[in-house]
Amino acid sequence: MPKIQTNGLGLWYGGFHALKNVNAGFEANKITAIIGPSGCGKSTLLRVFNRMNDLIEGVRIEGDVLIDGSNIFDMRTDLVTLREKVGMVFQRPNPFPLSIYENIVFGVRVHNGRVKRDKLDEAVEQSLKSVLLWDELKDRLDKPALRLSLEQKQRLCIARLIAVRPDVLLMDEPCSTLDPQATARIEELMRELKASYTIIIVTHNMQQAARVSDDTGFMLLGELIEFGRTEAIFTAPRDKRTEDYITGRYG
Amino acid sequence: MVVRKVKEFIIEKLILICGIASIFFVLLIFLFLAKEGLAVFKIVSPSSFLGGKSWYPISEPPQLGILPLILGSAIVTLGAAVISVPIGVGCAIYIAEIAPLKIKEVLKAGIELLAAIPSVVLGFIGMVTLVPMVKNVFHLPTGLTALSGSIMLAFMAMPTIVSIAEDALYSVPKTYKEGAFALGATHWQTIWRVMLPAASSGILAAVMLGIGRVIGETMAVMMITGNSAVIPQSILVPVRTLTATIAAEMGEAVVGSEHYFALFAIGIVLFVISFAINVTADLFLHKRQ
Numbered sequence: 001m002p003k004i005q006t007n008g009l010g011l012w013y014g015g016f017h018a019l020k021n022v023n024a025g026f027e028a029n030k031i032t033a034i035i036g037p038s039g040c041g042k043s044t045l046l047r048v049f050n051r052m053n054d055l056i057e058g059v060r061i062e063g064d065v066l067i068d069g070s071n072i073f074d075m076r077t078d079l080v081t082l083r084e085k086v087g088m089v090f091q092r093p094n095p096f097p098l099s100i101y102e103n104i105v106f107g108v109r110v111h112n113g114r115v116k117r118d119k120l121d122e123a124v125e126q127s128l129k130s131v132l133l134w135d136e137l138k139d140r141l142d143k144p145a146l147r148l149s150l151e152q153k154q155r156l157c158i159a160r161l162i163a164v165r166p167d168v169l170l171m172d173e174p175c176s177t178l179d180p181q182a183t184a185r186i187e188e189l190m191r192e193l194k195a196s197y198t199i200i201i202v203t204h205n206m207q208q209a210a211r212v213s214d215d216t217g218f219m220l221l222g223e224l225i226e227f228g229r230t231e232a233i234f235t236a237p238r239d240k241r242t243e244d245y246i247t248g249r250y251g
Numbered sequence: 252m253v254v255r256k257v258k259e260f261i262i263e264k265l266i267l268i269c270g271i272a273s274i275f276f277v278l279l280i281f282l283f284l285a286k287e288g289l290a291v292f293k294i295v296s297p298s299s300f301l302g303g304k305s306w307y308p309i310s311e312p313p314q315l316g317i318l319p320l321i322l323g324s325a326i327v328t329l330g331a332a333v334i335s336v337p338i339g340v341g342c343a344i345y346i347a348e349i350a351p352l353k354i355k356e357v358l359k360a361g362i363e364l365l366a367a368i369p370s371v372v373l374g375f376i377g378m379v380t381l382v383p384m385v386k387n388v389f390h391l392p393t394g395l396t397a398l399s400g401s402i403m404l405a406f407m408a409m410p411t412i413v414s415i416a417e418d419a420l421y422s423v424p425k426t427y428k429e430g431a432f433a434l435g436a437t438h439w440q441t442i443w444r445v446m447l448p449a450a451s452s453g454i455l456a457a458v459m460l461g462i463g464r465v466i467g468e469t470m471a472v473m474m475i476t477g478n479s480a481v482i483p484q485s486i487l488v489p490v491r492t493l494t495a496t497i498a499a500e501m502g503e504a505v506v507g508s509e510h511y512f513a514l515f516a517i518g519i520v521l522f523v524i525s526f527a528i529n530v531t532a533d534l535f536l537h538k539r540q
């Protein structure tokens with residue numbers, strides 16, 4: 001059974017039909033890429049999985065999204081628990097204007113109330129190690145996170161998520177503000193994290209999708225046109241529109 | 252062509268003159284204040300002026316210690332800050348983050364209205380409502396106390412604090428909020444742990460400007476704080492502030508007398524305090540950008 005399964009998922013922003021009948025299964029311990037031209041609904045789809053669209057007024061959703069078999073729109077689903085399980089990395093790294101340390105323990109504190117200092121220290125060390133920032137930053141954990149480089153900020157945002165021990169990492173164009181070297185290193189990190197998480201990445205960059213992902217979904221105008229193994233999508237697309245997109249005919 | 256150029260030139264110079272004039276006038280006022288005020292130090296030393304415990308400007312010889320006045324201003328201001336800061340910041344949080352659109356508009360209009368009430372009118376209302384209330388609640392011989400002044404000044408500081416703190420909260424990038432929500436934080440946790448720290452310098456500036464407003468206020472304070480120039484032992488006794496002293500006594504002080512110079516010196520003290528507060532507020536505001 002896939003970690004995340006969508007059944008007949010549709011979404012409206014007021015009168016605008018942004019997602020149309022999306023059916024897909026996202027496997028655990030795999031990286032799934034979502035590609036498609038600007039405005040096709042990639043971010044919208046991603047934001048369904050941790051219900052970030054709840055913040056936007058006038059959003060209406062139909063269909064089901066099952067995570068580990070239970071519907072996230074169920075009244076019994078607690079938003080806080082859902083977001084503990086399903087974390088999100090944004091396009092622009094958005095560390096809080098707090099110290100590096102406080103950024104990482106933020107989620108831990110939110111979910112566990114009062115936590116002993118050594119537990120927090122441990123969480124900071126582990127999560128910084130898992131994003132390969134520990135050696136760089138261990139001596140300046142009390143420095144403001146806003147002073148870090150873009151790449152470090154994005155790593156920190158990933159570390160901040162990992163500290164909460166989620167199952168799913170949603171990444172919305174996590175490398176779009178980074179240079180090619182930094183991008184390559186973040187991709188490397190994603191491959192390492194794959195062993196422990198279900199990763200879904202939205203990207204504009206088809207090479208990136210081809211490089212890191214196991215599965216790929218191609219979206220167009222709110223529809224999921226094609227979904228399958230990444231090699232299949234890129235070498236033998238079944239749909240004409242997918243082929244046009246990956247051969248660069250959509251811009 | 253030429254006419255247009257000449258026109259441009261004249262307008263430019265006129266604006267320049269306006270700019271220079273405003274600086275010139277400020278300088279002139281400052282020089283006048285300094286000249287009249289510093290003269291008092293020929294009679295009393297700065298330390299016995301600032302630290303002297305009695306203010307009897309028309310006794311013979313005059314006693315020109317303004318410590319009771321400084322403490323009067325301080326206690327009224329402190330009281331006002333203690334009341335207005337939590338309420339003002341709370342209100343700003345409510346408006347910026349929680350209130351539904353309709354209520355938000357009503358609240359903002361209400362706060363603008365509060366800012367528009369002339370201070371004499373507030374003082375007057377305070378005199379007939381607040382003063383008897385304070386008297387009855389605390390069983391005091393008179394309700395004309397520092398506390399009454401504090402409560403009323405809190406109302407005057409509130410609009411400043413609310414509107415600037417609200418601006419500060421609005422200008423916190425939305426991405427912080429999203430990030431916090433995405434980590435599972437509740438709305439309140441997001442406000443408390445992310446929004447407030449992010450807006451802290453703006454909020455501090457709001458508080459400083461609110462306090463600046465309070466320290467400079469004169470009429471209303473004079474009307475309801477009882478005007479007794481003694482060192483206050485608590486917030487429930489009549490006090491006299493620096494501003495009220497100038498306003499009340501300037502009319503009777505003989506030009507060129509020690510009393511007259513002393514009042515100008517009080518003006519300098521007020522100027523220095525306000526200036527320091529404004530500069531601090533400015534520093535906080537710029538730190539934000």
Ligand SMILES: Nc1ncnc2c1ncn2[C@@H]1O[C@H](COP(=O)(O)OP(=O)(O)OP(=O)(O)O)[C@@H](O)[C@H]1O
Nearest residue numbers: 013016018037038039040041042043044045056204
């Ligand atoms: N809050 C909103 N209100 C109304 N319409 C919205 C809102 N957010 C997005 N949309 C619309 O929904 C469509 C899909 O938006 P979405 O952000 O999901 O696209 P995207 O595929 O992520 O695009 P990009 O590649 O540019 O990030 C777009 O047409 C967009 O204009």
Ligand SMILES: [Mg+2]
Nearest residue numbers: 042043044172
């Ligand atoms: Mg997007």
